[in-house]
Amino acid sequence: MIRIRGRVPRRVLALGLPTAWGAVAITYKMTCPLAQQTGFEARLATSAVFFAVGTGLILHVRKALLRELRQLRQVAGVAQSALLRPLPPRIDGLDIAAAQLSADRGASVGGDLYEVVATEHGVRAVMGDVRGHGLAAISTAAAVLGSFREAVHDEAELDSVLRRLERAHARHLRERARTEPSVAEEFVTVLLLEIREDGALYALNCGHPWPYLLSGPRVDPLTRADPLPPLGPFPLPPHLPPMPCGHLLPGETLVLHTDGAEDARDAHGRFFSLSTALAKAADQPPQSLLGSVFTALLRHVPGAPKDDIALLVLRNGRSQRRPPGARGDDISGSAARARPATTHPQPTTHL
Secondary structure (H helix, E strand, C coil): CHHHHHHHHHHHHHHHHHHHHHHHHHHHHHHCHHHHCCCHHHHHHHHHHHHHHHHHHHHHHHHHHHHHHHHHHHHHHHHHHHHCCCCCCEECCEEEEEEEECCCCCCCCCCEEEEEEEECCEEEEEEEEECCCCHHHHHHHHHHHHHHHHHHHHCCCHHHHHHHHHHHHHHHHHHHHCCCHHHHHCCEEEEEEEECCCCEEEEEEECCCCCEEEECCEEEECCECCCECCECCECCCCCCCCEEEEECCCCCEEEEECHHHHHCECCCCCECCHHHHHHHCCCCCHHHHHHHHHHHHHHHCCCCCCCCEEEEEEEECCCCCCCCCCCCCCCCHHHHCCCCECCCCCCCCCC
């Protein structure tokens, strides 16, 4: 009842003012002797009255539209914050920074998704990219993220987390298929990471670009292994062991990204070199690193980006001894960075 009472005066005022102005104009035209005359001065006065009434109506409508727009933006901001929640600057010894740029004008989120959660199994992170962008992509991203935020605490194994995401995505597509026949073609790329207390890294990748590992001045892909297919077109294989990717040593940084970052082109059609931008900003704190990379990307692209772009930075800020057999203990050079790989990696650009 309080809600209704609060709205009634607004609606009465919104309708009452234009009605009153219209009544003034009609009353003037019908009853004022000056409005009945045909001379220049009379016509000028009548025009001035109607101009004033018209201006008042336009200003009133504009004010009402701006008020509605502010309310819609507030609602959208709350919804978008619930989808991509602001990450704390530090989680379980890892320094965190994340940013997202939507290809849709006026939207602060799109089809890209990310999250970092500290669990009893280690710090778990997800980076994903829904095919396309807009409201449909946002709803799919929300379904996958919601499932991830529960599964990372419930499931002891990373492969079980991924299977939960697959089931959540499939349910979401079935619900949308009732009104959207083309939804069957939708898919989402997903990268899952688990960083344990000793820095041990495990990953599961469904069609997503591999993150970059920043170690000192070096910038390398975490691995060049073939990813699994994206979630949607094909079921996950029965055997799904997480891929060991060495250790994230103290001071090292992982940069997760969506393919929109490396697909961005300049006016001559040249792709943005994310690895070069990361190398130039590798010594900066995570938040400053993000700012430098996005600045370089926006300078590279003429106008607005054509695809959603998301970056997530994870830097190991823990002070601990290196685990036995970690990089730099007994080996050096490229062998020290050896990770599971294939000589013919599959492309991970799907959008």
